[in-house]
Amino acid sequence: MRHFDLVIIGTGSGNSIPNEAMAGWDIAILEKGTFGGTCLNVGCIPTKMFVHTADQAAAPANAKKLGVDAHLDAVHWPQIRDRIFGRIDPISEGGRNWRANENANVIVYEGTAKFVDAHTIDTGTGETITADRIVVAAGSRPTVPEVADIETTGFHTSDSIMRLDELPKSLIILGSGFIAAEFAHVFSSFGVQVTVIARSNLLLRHEDLEIAQRFTDVARTKWDVRLQRKTIRAEKTGTGVRLHMEGPDGAETVEADQLLVATGRQPNTDLLDVAKAGIELHDDGRIKVDEYQRTSRPHILALGDISSDYQLKHVANHEARVVQHNLLHPDEPMRSDHRFVPAAVFSSPQIASVGLTEEQAKARGIRYVTASQAYASIAYGWAMEDTTGFAKLLADPATGQLLGAHIIGPQASSVIQPLIQAMSFGLDAKSMARGQYWIHPAMPELVENALLNLPLD
Numbered sequence: 001m002r003h004f005d006l007v008i009i010g011t012g013s014g015n016s017i018p019n020e021a022m023a024g025w026d027i028a029i030l031e032k033g034t035f036g037g038t039c040l041n042v043g044c045i046p047t048k049m050f051v052h053t054a055d056q057a058a059a060p061a062n063a064k065k066l067g068v069d070a071h072l073d074a075v076h077w078p079q080i081r082d083r084i085f086g087r088i089d090p091i092s093e094g095g096r097n098w099r100a101n102e103n104a105n106v107i108v109y110e111g112t113a114k115f116v117d118a119h120t121i122d123t124g125t126g127e128t129i130t131a132d133r134i135v136v137a138a139g140s141r142p143t144v145p146e147v148a149d150i151e152t153t154g155f156h157t158s159d160s161i162m163r164l165d166e167l168p169k170s171l172i173i174l175g176s177g178f179i180a181a182e183f184a185h186v187f188s189s190f191g192v193q194v195t196v197i198a199r200s201n202l203l204l205r206h207e208d209l210e211i212a213q214r215f216t217d218v219a220r221t222k223w224d225v226r227l228q229r230k231t232i233r234a235e236k237t238g239t240g241v242r243l244h245m246e247g248p249d250g251a252e253t254v255e256a257d258q259l260l261v262a263t264g265r266q267p268n269t270d271l272l273d274v275a276k277a278g279i280e281l282h283d284d285g286r287i288k289v290d291e292y293q294r295t296s297r298p299h300i301l302a303l304g305d306i307s308s309d310y311q312l313k314h315v316a317n318h319e320a321r322v323v324q325h326n327l328l329h330p331d332e333p334m335r336s337d338h339r340f341v342p343a344a345v346f347s348s349p350q351i352a353s354v355g356l357t358e359e360q361a362k363a364r365g366i367r368y369v370t371a372s373q374a375y376a377s378i379a380y381g382w383a384m385e386d387t388t389g390f391a392k393l394l395a396d397p398a399t400g401q402l403l404g405a406h407i408i409g410p411q412a413s414s415v416i417q418p419l420i421q422a423m424s425f426g427l428d429a430k431s432m433a434r435g436q437y438w439i440h441p442a443m444p445e446l447v448e449n450a451l452l453n454l455p456l457d
């Protein structure tokens with residue numbers, strides 16, 4: 001049986017761990033799917049390439065209020081799809097070739113790995129291997145909700161929807177989180193009739209309440225938004241799919257050409273038989289790790305979606321850097337820093353957030369002051385004629401330190417970055433607002449004014 005110094009399961013963020021300092025180590029990398037993992041192949045990167053294209057497709061309709069008559073002539077779905085994957089697929093293949101053929105100390109096993117015991121792994125290729133240390137970076141996959149006949153009716157998830165043969169005329173999106181919000185924007189901007197079905201009374205319910213409320217209000221002007229619906233059954237029709245639901249007004253149905261299920265993601269621990277390694281799990285199936293990314297078996301480390309509180313690529317990458325350091329420097333390990341984890345929803349409008357929501361501050365009994373600033377009241381907001389965007393901040397009244405920042409509106413994912421920086425480096429709101437120039441009349445004036453609006457001494 002072949003023995004390795006290090007085995008890494010999963011080629012998403014896990015693939016970034018082997019570096020030159022490990023050139024003398026025997027390393028095995030195990031992958032069951034497409035090399036490069038979720039973000040590159042079916043996640044962040046293709047979705048944002050579609051979102052940018054959707055922003056362009058939506059631009060003519062938005063230009064009207066500025067006095068510009070423009071018209072969207074056509075959306076060439078196959079060309080868009082092939083442009084995006086024509087760029088991504090070679091990157092994945094190149095990454096695979098580099099690891100498999102050009103890294104002298106790395107062997108790639110392409111199969112579904114399973115633990116045999118805490119040091120032994122069945123690679124799923126017919127070969128079983130052993131290792132001194134193991135990194136589990138096996139990610140997550142879409143959850144399919146319990147809806148009668150959904151499997152036989154057929155549906156898409158984020159894994160398949162971006163590779164459709166043709167653009168549907170209509171699309172039902174089941175779910176109301178990140179993926180639902182982003183794909184609703186993409187497909188509706190391409191002219192598809194979109195219905196979004198939510199169990200709760202708001203879309204993006206994890207956001208600060210005022211942000212989720214505003215997003216839901218705007219969404220209702222563009223998409224058929226059905227809130228507080230329980231989906232009971234799916235049914236195949238001559239042209240697509242019909243869903244049977246229970247809602248506030250009783251039973252109802254909705255039909256479309258295609259169905260996208262976007263109801264969350266589950267960790268891939270079940271595929272790995274982790275019980276055989278004696279690794280402890282959370283109730284939701286995630287691997288339990290300590291601040292050094294060590295599992296309950298200290299020679300096994302875990303990172304990213306399979307263990308993290310956050311299903312975000314920048315978090316998986318951060319945790320991979322921590323794991324890499326701790327493998328190389330076991331006597332001087334570093335801790336993961338999850339204090340100020342930002343996230344953005346690349347929909348329309350965009351949303352970005354970091355730190356506490358107002359509801360979390362209240363629930364935890366944390367003292368806070370809050371202030372908002374509308375895009376409509378800054379000069380660049382006038383330029384864009386924005387009427388719905390705003391920034392909302394929470395700060396500690398005693399120290400002026402920021403506790404949370406939430407932005408809904410144009411380029412929110414970029415506009416929020418100085419607030420993430422201030423929180424990460426402990427800059428208080430007043431020093432931040434008045435201790436630097438803010439380029440006039442640019443979008444970050446939204447942040448400057450929100451900071452100045454905070455009722456701080």
Ligand SMILES: Cc1cc2nc3c(=O)[nH]c(=O)nc-3n(C[C@H](O)[C@H](O)[C@H](O)COP(=O)(O)OP(=O)(O)OC[C@H]3O[C@@H](n4cnc5c(N)ncnc54)[C@H](O)[C@@H]3O)c2cc1C
Pocket residue numbers: 009010011012013014030031032033034035036037038039040042043044045047048111112113114137138139140158179268271272303304305306310311312313314315316346
């Ligand atoms: C549609 C979508 C859009 C997203 N957009 C964003 C975004 O804009 N920004 C952001 O921060 N995050 C985004 N995310 C989340 C982000 O993609 C994930 O948090 C991140 O990719 C997780 O990385 P990972 O390394 O933990 O897992 P992954 O990248 O999923 O890698 C795990 C790998 O392990 C392999 N594997 C699993 N089980 C086994 C096994 N038993 N044996 C061998 N191999 C196995 C899998 O095939 C996979 O390749 C998005 C996710 C989706 C689905």
Ligand SMILES: NC(=O)c1ccc[n+]([C@@H]2O[C@H](COP(=O)([O-])OP(=O)(O)OC[C@H]3O[C@@H](n4cnc5c(N)ncnc54)[C@H](O)[C@@H]3O)[C@@H](O)[C@H]2O)c1
Pocket residue numbers: 145146174175176177178179180182197198199200204205231262263264265310311312343344345346
């Ligand atoms: N921009 C980004 O960073 C980005 C983009 C996409 C995905 N992601 C990551 O991927 C994860 C998965 O995304 P997601 O949108 O699938 O999950 P999510 O957790 O964001 O949202 C899932 C939604 O589905 C709802 N839901 C669950 N079961 C349901 C049912 N039976 N019927 C109707 N609704 C139901 C939930 O209430 C929730 O609103 C996200 O949590 C996020 O961390 C990030």
